[in-house]
Amino acid sequence: MKKRFLSLLLVLLLIIALLPGCSKKDDTKDVDNTKVGVTNKPEDKPSDDGKKKEIKEFTAFFAVPGTEINDDNVSMEKLAELTGAKCKETWLTGQTAEEAVGTLIAGGEYPDFICGSTGHAQLLEAGAYIPIDQYWDNYPNVKNYLSEEEWNKVRAEDGHVYIIPQFGIINEKDTECVHNDEAFWIQTRVLKWDNYPKITTLDQYFDLIERYLAANPTMPDGTPNIGYEILSDDWRYFCLENPPFFLDGYPNDGCVIVDPNTLEVSDYNTTETAKKYFAKLNEEFQKGIIDPETFTMSYDQYIAKVSSGRVLGMVDQHWNFQQAEDAIKTQELDDCTYVPLGIVMNEGTKERYHSASALDVSNGLGITVSCNDVEGAMKFLNDLLSQEALTLRFWGIEGQDYMVGDGGVFYRTEEQRKNFVSQDYQVANLCKYSYFPQYEGMNLDGINAWEPGSQPGEFFEALSTEVQECLKAYGAETYVQMLNPSQENSPWFPMWSYSNTFTSDTEHGMAKVNMDEVKHEYLPKAVMAKDFEAAWQDYMNVYNDRVNVDAYLKALKAEVDRRIAVAEGK
Amino acid sequence: MEVAKQRKQKIIKDKGPKITRREMKKQKELIFLSIPFVIYALIFYYAPLGGWIMAFQNYKPKGGLLHSQFVGLAKFKTLFSNDVFIRVIRNTLCMGIINLVLSFIFSIGLAILLNEVRNRRGKKFVQTVSYLPHFLSWIIVTGIVLDVLSLETGIINQALVALHIIEKPINWLAYPKFFWLIVGFSNVWKETGWGSIIYLASITSINPDLYEAASIDGAGRLQKIFHITLPGIKPTIFILLLINVGNVLNAGFEVQYLLGNGLVQSVSQTIDIYVLKYGISMGDYSIGTAAGIFKSVVSIIIIFLANKAAKMAGEERLF
Numbered sequence: 067m068k069k070r071f072l073s074l075l076l077v078l079l080l081i082i083a084l085l086p087g088c089s090k091k092d093d094t095k096d097v098d099n100t101k102v103g104v105t106n107k108p109e110d111k112p113s114d115d116g117k118k119k120e121i122k123e124f125t126a127f128f129a130v131p132g133t134e135i136n137d138d139n140v141s142m143e144k145l146a147e148l149t150g151a152k153c154k155e156t157w158l159t160g161q162t163a164e165e166a167v168g169t170l171i172a173g174g175e176y177p178d179f180i181c182g183s184t185g186h187a188q189l190l191e192a193g194a195y196i197p198i199d200q201y202w203d204n205y206p207n208v209k210n211y212l213s214e215e216e217w218n219k220v221r222a223e224d225g226h227v228y229i230i231p232q233f234g235i236i237n238e239k240d241t242e243c244v245h246n247d248e249a250f251w252i253q254t255r256v257l258k259w260d261n262y263p264k265i266t267t268l269d270q271y272f273d274l275i276e277r278y279l280a281a282n283p284t285m286p287d288g289t290p291n292i293g294y295e296i297l298s299d300d301w302r303y304f305c306l307e308n309p310p311f312f313l314d315g316y317p318n319d320g321c322v323i324v325d326p327n328t329l330e331v332s333d334y335n336t337t338e339t340a341k342k343y344f345a346k347l348n349e350e351f352q353k354g355i356i357d358p359e360t361f362t363m364s365y366d367q368y369i370a371k372v373s374s375g376r377v378l379g380m381v382d383q384h385w386n387f388q389q390a391e392d393a394i395k396t397q398e399l400d401d402c403t404y405v406p407l408g409i410v411m412n413e414g415t416k417e418r419y420h421s422a423s424a425l426d427v428s429n430g431l432g433i434t435v436s437c438n439d440v441e442g443a444m445k446f447l448n449d450l451l452s453q454e455a456l457t458l459r460f461w462g463i464e465g466q467d468y469m470v471g472d473g474g475v476f477y478r479t480e481e482q483r484k485n486f487v488s489q490d491y492q493v494a495n496l497c498k499y500s501y502f503p504q505y506e507g508m509n510l511d512g513i514n515a516w517e518p519g520s521q522p523g524e525f526f527e528a529l530s531t532e533v534q535e536c537l538k539a540y541g542a543e544t545y546v547q548m549l550n551p552s553q554e555n556s557p558w559f560p561m562w563s564y565s566n567t568f569t570s571d572t573e574h575g576m577a578k579v580n581m582d583e584v585k586h587e588y589l590p591k592a593v594m595a596k597d598f599e600a601a602w603q604d605y606m607n608v609y610n611d612r613v614n615v616d617a618y619l620k621a622l623k624a625e626v627d628r629r630i631a632v633a634e635g636k
Numbered sequence: 637m638e639v640a641k642q643r644k645q646k647i648i649k650d651k652g653p654k655i656t657r658r659e660m661k662k663q664k665e666l667i668f669l670s671i672p673f674v675i676y677a678l679i680f681y682y683a684p685l686g687g688w689i690m691a692f693q694n695y696k697p698k699g700g701l702l703h704s705q706f707v708g709l710a711k712f713k714t715l716f717s718n719d720v721f722i723r724v725i726r727n728t729l730c731m732g733i734i735n736l737v738l739s740f741i742f743s744i745g746l747a748i749l750l751n752e753v754r755n756r757r758g759k760k761f762v763q764t765v766s767y768l769p770h771f772l773s774w775i776i777v778t779g780i781v782l783d784v785l786s787l788e789t790g791i792i793n794q795a796l797v798a799l800h801i802i803e804k805p806i807n808w809l810a811y812p813k814f815f816w817l818i819v820g821f822s823n824v825w826k827e828t829g830w831g832s833i834i835y836l837a838s839i840t841s842i843n844p845d846l847y848e849a850a851s852i853d854g855a856g857r858l859q860k861i862f863h864i865t866l867p868g869i870k871p872t873i874f875i876l877l878l879i880n881v882g883n884v885l886n887a888g889f890e891v892q893y894l895l896g897n898g899l900v901q902s903v904s905q906t907i908d909i910y911v912l913k914y915g916i917s918m919g920d921y922s923i924g925t926a927a928g929i930f931k932s933v934v935s936i937i938i939i940f941l942a943n944k945a946a947k948m949a950g951e952e953r954l955f
Contacts, residue, residue: 164919169916172697358807359807361898361899362899363897571917586898587898590898
C-alpha cells in the first residue's frame with residue numbers, strides 16, 4: 067500500500083514537472099503567431115498589454131568563435147525596446163566554419179541571419195541568401211552604410227548584394243588602439259625584467275625569453291613558467307605555419323607572398339627564411355623553451371594555459387587569445403598581459419604586422435532564405451545602425467556602463483572598466499551584436515569613439531599601470547604604436563579572402579588541401595626532430611611530391627591580376 | 637533450450653517455401669500489425685538512399701539532385717586514386733578491429749568477474765558505477781583522456797614516473813604508434829560496463845543446477861567459469877560478434893576527431909572524418925556520398941561473410 071502511494075506520488079511529481087515545460091513551449095508558439103500577424107499588418111498600433119509580445123525574435127549564426135550571451139541580457143532588452151526586435155546569436159563551437167556551414171547547407175534550414183566567415187562562398191553557391199538590394203529602399207541606414215562604389219565591390223557575379231560587410235567601415239577617422247591581428251606577443255613582465263630592451267629579430271626575441279626563463283623559472287605561486295606556445299589545433303595552426311612571410315616583412319596576405327614591385331607571387335613555405343625559422347623553433351624546442359605539449363593541445367587547453375598567465379610569449383592573432391587575456395586581467399595578474407612585437411628575421415627588414423582595416427568584401431552578414439520576415443530583419447539592421455543603438459551596443463547603458471562628462475565626452479569609472487573585461491558581466495549585461503553592421507572610428511556624434519577601447523584618453527587610462535609603463539618605455543600610447551604604422555593596402559590585399567573560397571574539385575583547391583595536410587603533420591615533426599636537417603629534407607620531399615605548387619600559384623597570380631584590374635577600373 | 641531452437645528452425649524450414657493465401661489469412665493480424673514498421677523502414681531507411689544519386693553527379697546544392705550534372709563513376713575514381721582515402725580505410729579498419737577485440741574481452745571479463753562476486757549489494761554497486769561512463773558524451777570523455785595523458789598534470793605520466801618505469805613524462809598523443817591504443821582504451825573505459833550488461837543477463841539464464849552438479853563433482857571456480865559459464869553464454873557472444881562485425885567500419889568519429897592532432901593525423905583520420913573534411917567542409921558533397929556508399933557496401937559484405945562463416949562453423953547466426 068505504502069509503495070503504491072509512493073509511486074503515485076512520483077508519477078504526480080513527474081507530471082507536474084513536465085507541465086511547465088509544455089506550457090512554456092505553447093507560449094513561444096503564441097509569440098511566433100503574433101510575429102506573423104504583426105508582419106502582415108504593420109499599421110496595427112501595439113496595445114499596452116500586448117507590448118511584450120511585440121518584440122520579434124530573430125536567430126543568427128556566425129561561423130566564428132564567440133561567446134553566447136544570456137537570454138535576459140540587460141542591453142539586449144534595452145535594444146529590443148529600441149528596435150522592437152532581438153536576436154539570438156549562436157557561434158562556432160568545436161568545428162571549422164566550413165564544416166558548420168556545410169552542415170547547414172546539407173540540411174537546407176538556416177537561421178534568419180548568417181555570417182559564413184570562410185564558408186561564405188559555399189553559402190552563396192547554395193543560394194542561401196536573399197538579395198538585400200531588393201529590399202533596402204525603405205531602410206536608409208542600410209542603403210547608405212556603404213558608398214555606391216563600395217557596394218559595387220560587394221555585389222556578387224549576378225549583380226545583387228547578398229551580404230553586408232561588418233568590419234573596416236570607418237566613420238571620420240581610424241581610432242584603432244589595439245592591434246587585433248597577428249604578432250609575436252610577449253608579456254610585459256619579461257620586457258620590464260630586462261629594462262625594456264629593443265627587440266626586433268627572432269634571435270633577440272628567443273634570447274630574451276631564454277634569459278628570463280632561466281632567471282624566473284616559476285610564477286610567484288610556484289607553478290612553472292612556460293617559455294613559448296605554438297597553437298596548432300586544426301585551422302588555428304596559422305600560429306605555426308604563417309610567420310615566415312611576416313619575418314620577411316610582408317603583410318598578412320595569408321596564403322602567399324606577393325612582391326609589390328614585380329607583382330609576382332611566391333610560396334612562403336619553402337623560402338630560406340621559413341627554413342631558418344623552423345630551425346630556430348627546433349633549437350628552442352630541444353632546449354625546452356617551447357612547451358613540449360604544444361603540438362597536441364586543443365584550442366581549449368591552449369586558452370587555459372595562456373589564461374593562467376604562465377606563458378611568456380607566442381605568435382597569435384589577438385582575437386584568437388583575447389578571452390585568455392581577459393581572464394588574466396580578471397585575475398589581476400597585471401604584469402602577465404601581452405604587448406605585440408614586430409619581429410623580423412634579419413635586422414633591417416621593415417615589418418608590416420599592422421594593416422589598416424580594409425573593407426573585406428569576401429565576408430559579411432546575410433539574411434537567409436529561411437527568414438520569414440525579411441522586412442522585419444531589414445528594419446532590425448536599419449535600427450541597429452542608429453546612433454542610439456550603436457552607443458548601447460558598444461558602450462553599454464549610460465550611468466551603468468559609462469558616464470557622460472563635460473561636452474558629452476564619455477568616460478568610465480574604474481569599476482565600469484573592470485566590469486567591461488569580466489566574462490560574467492559581459493554575458494549578463496553587454497550585447498554588442500558584434501557581427502551585425504557597425505561603424506568603427508568615431509561615433510556619429512563626432513565627439514566620442516565608437517567603443518571605449520578606441521576612445522583617446524579612455525583607452526590609455528583603462529590600461530593597467532604595468533602596460534602603461536611598458537608602452538611609455540617604447541614611446542607608444544597604444545598597442546598599435548608598438549608596431550610600424552600601417553601602409554596603404556595594395557589593391558590585391560588580402561589574398562586570403564580568395565584562397566578561402568577554394569573548393570576541392572579544382573586543382574589549386576586540391577593543392578591547398580594537400581599543402582595544409584602535409585604542413586600540419588610535417589612542421590610539428592620538423593620542430594620536434596632530433597635531427598632537424600633530415601626532418602626538413604623529409605618534409606620538403608613529401609611537400610614537393612604531394613603539393614601541386616604550380617597550379618596553386620597560377621590561380622593566385624590570376625587573382626592578383628584580376629584585382630589590380632578591378633582597382634584600376636578596367 | 638537446444639531442443640526448442642531446433643524445433644524453431646525446423647518450423648522455419650518447413651514453412652519457408654509455401655506461403656499460401658490461407659496461411660496469410662491466418663496471420664492477417666500479424667501482417668496488419670507489421671505494416672507501420674514496414675512503412676517506417678521505407679520512409680526512414682530506404683527513401684534517404686535516393687540521395688546516393690549524388691555520388692554519381694557533380695552535385696551542387698543550388699541545382700539540387702535534379703539539376704546537377706551526372707559524371708558516372710568519376711567521383712569513385714578520384715576517391716580510390718587518393719592515397720589519403722586508402723590510408724583512411726586502413727585506419728578505420730584497424731581501429732574498428734581493435735575496438736571490437738578490446739570491448740569483447742573486457743565486457744565478457746567484467747561480466748564473469750561480476751558474476752563471481754558473492755555480495756549482492758557490492759555487485760550491484762560496481763555494476764552501476766561501471767556503466768555510468770556510457771552516458772557521458774565523447775566530448776567530455778576526450779577531455780578526461782586529454783587530462784589523464786597530459787604531460788604536466790596527467791595521472792598516467794605521474795604514476796609511471798613515480799614507479800620509475802619511465803624517466804621523463806611522455807607526450808602520448810604525439811606518437812602515431814600509441815594513438816590506436818589510446819582510442820581503444822578510451823572506448824574500453826566508456827563502454828565496458830554497458831557492454832557487460834547483456835552478458836550478465838545471459839549468465840543469469842544458465843541453469844544453477846549445472847553449477848551445483850559441478851561443485852559436487854569437485855570443480856573449482858575457474859573450472860566452472862571455463863566449463864559452464866563461457867559455454868553457456870557462447871550463443872550470445874556469437875550473435876553480438878556478428879552484429880558488431882558489421883559495425884567495424886563505424887570505428888568512430890568523435891574520439892578520433894577530438895583526440896587527433898597534426899602529428900598523428902596519418903593514423904587518426906577515419907572514413908567519417910574524411911567525409912566531413914572533403915564532403916562537407918570542402919563543399920564536394922558528391923565525394924562525401926561516394927565515401928559513405930563505399931562504407932555501407934563494405935559493411936554489408938562483411939556482415940554476410942561473417943554470417944556465412946558462422947553458419948559453416950555450425951554456430952548461432954543472424955539470418
